Amino acid sequence: MFESLSDRLGKIFDGLRGRGALSEADVGEALREVRRALLEADVSLEVVRAFVEQVRERAIGAEVTRSVTPGQQVVKIVHDELVRVLGEAAVAIDLNAAPPVTIMMVGLQGSGKTTTTAKIAKRLSEKQGKKVLMASLDTRRPAAMDQLRILGEQISVATLPIVAGETPVEIARRAAREGRLGGFDVLILDTAGRTHIDEELMAETAEIKQLADPHEVLLVVDALTGQDAVNLARSFDTRVDITGIVMTRVDGDGRGGAALSMRAATGKPIKLIGVGERMDALEDFHPSRIADRILGM
Amino acid sequence: FTKKRLDEAMLEELEDVLIQADFGVETATSVTDALRRDRFDRDVTTAEVRAVLAGEVARVLAPVARPLDIDPAHKPFVILMVGVNGSGKTTTIGKLAQKLSAEGKSVMLAAGDTFRAAAIEQLQVWGRRTGAPVVAKPTGADASGLAFEAVTRARAEGSDVLIIDTAGRLQNRDELMSELEKIVRVIKKVDPTAPHATLLTLDATTGQNALSQVEIFGRRAGVSGLVMTKLDGTARGGILVSIARKHGLPVHFIGVGEGVDDLEPFKADDFARAIAGRAE
């Protein structure tokens, strides 16, 4: 449905066969197409504006060599800049703290927190030999706790026994105690989904965070997210100071521009991506691949 | 009121407002083009700009704002709920069961998500909340078999409405879309006229991918109407305007929260005003 940026820029620069440096005029027209391509990939407008200015500075005066066309040259500059903003290297979950190392999962409703909690637990227990405890603090969504318990059974990872009637803060306290007494290396807290403008629930998140003192606070976001990505990432970051982002549904055919928006809005690394519903569908984040996808390459 | 000239700079600002509401570049441009045609170079107040913008958006949406008609000639009237993962299918079923029961209809639910952990338990909680019986099989059972059984049972028990839940699936997963086609085929074995409504839930937070969801679920599952969920967040759901222009599918409801009563009819004017309210 969408034309790739390379094709568009190819057309713009069709007439321009000359060598040498890119002029301000050449770059200006190309950047309008870059803007459009980024918006179609769901990069938030505010991030698009800043990004386009960065590209402009890099592109004007850039040398076009014999081996590339001006279009290819601009695409390369855009691509490199995307990778730079997305973060050059993969950043792993940090477990460098006294056990039980607590990881807290936060995010909007249905973004994939519970599934990702179990995927991370499986990875840490199977690949890194960690003894992991998962606890659901979701007292709101019907059968949310059962969901985590069943996933725990599937992947042979312990879950905190369900006790009816406790508040999320009480569960967090019990989980911390169980994590210590049970000799667990890692404790993962799955929380209920919430919209970032729900003041009461955002206050609850902050309270849980203060009590649990997590070493990692991971914001779980849908790769299909649209323009609201900056707002939601910034709100969660302001409120609970996230340490990283997990993008889910990267197995979809969305363009994933939200990755750029959220990284730019918070400066926090995208640590992992979800690429399916199954428990092993979790991968490290590769900025270059997401950059390709955003550009439709 | 201070009047300002509706010039190119102002049109560009309006276009940005629409882009930030997930209209997409093409649809945002087409809306501002309409304003340029009608009002260019006139002096306008902020209130006027908002009104004209809202009017333009509402004009596109009005034809798709249509209620879900439950034809009593079909007994049961079968509703199939489809959509990508986490978009709000199961919750919307709960809300819909509540609404239809309140209208005096007998509602039965079918736990057709036999894949995701605790999906069945989740629907059963909604069944208890709304007093609707739930047809279920253990996790891992064949979803189309469950659908067959549910339609048969709803017919035998004389239910007015049967709402069938399905597992979330991304529209680019061909084998999962084939499974959905199979569910529809099997339902038709019991009642060739069913499903009488196939509703696609769209998460308001979703960006341009929602267009492809409508297109592919429409083609593979025969979507008859849309429900936009999670409009209680800050996302504006402007993609609905693009969808209305390209597909013209009815939008029946919006979800505005997680509670049983948080389902409202889709109103083109309200929706348009909420978006235009952001224009300076």
Ligand SMILES: Nc1nc2c(ncn2[C@@H]2O[C@H](COP(=O)(O)OP(=O)(O)OP(=O)(O)O)[C@@H](O)[C@H]2O)c(=O)[nH]1
């Ligand atoms: N295709 C795909 N589906 C995913 C991925 N991650 C999660 N899901 C699915 O998305 C849906 C929602 O996932 P959950 O883990 O329940 O989301 P959540 O954030 O815990 O939801 P709430 O607790 O209701 O806020 C489920 O159907 C998951 O199977 C992913 O990476 N790819």
Ligand SMILES: Nc1nc2c(ncn2[C@@H]2O[C@H](COP(=O)(O)OP(=O)(O)OP(=O)(O)O)[C@@H](O)[C@H]2O)c(=O)[nH]1
């Ligand atoms: N704020 C808000 N949350 C909603 C709305 N509709 C659904 N949700 C929440 O979104 C999450 C996912 O909803 P589900 O109904 O489980 O979604 P689903 O499409 O059935 O998910 P899968 O079966 O896993 O694909 C839950 O936490 C719901 O409470 C809504 O209108 N507003």
Ligand SMILES: [K+]
């Ligand atoms: K979502």
Ligand SMILES: [Mg+2]
């Ligand atoms: Mg959850």
Ligand SMILES: [Mg+2]
């Ligand atoms: Mg469901």
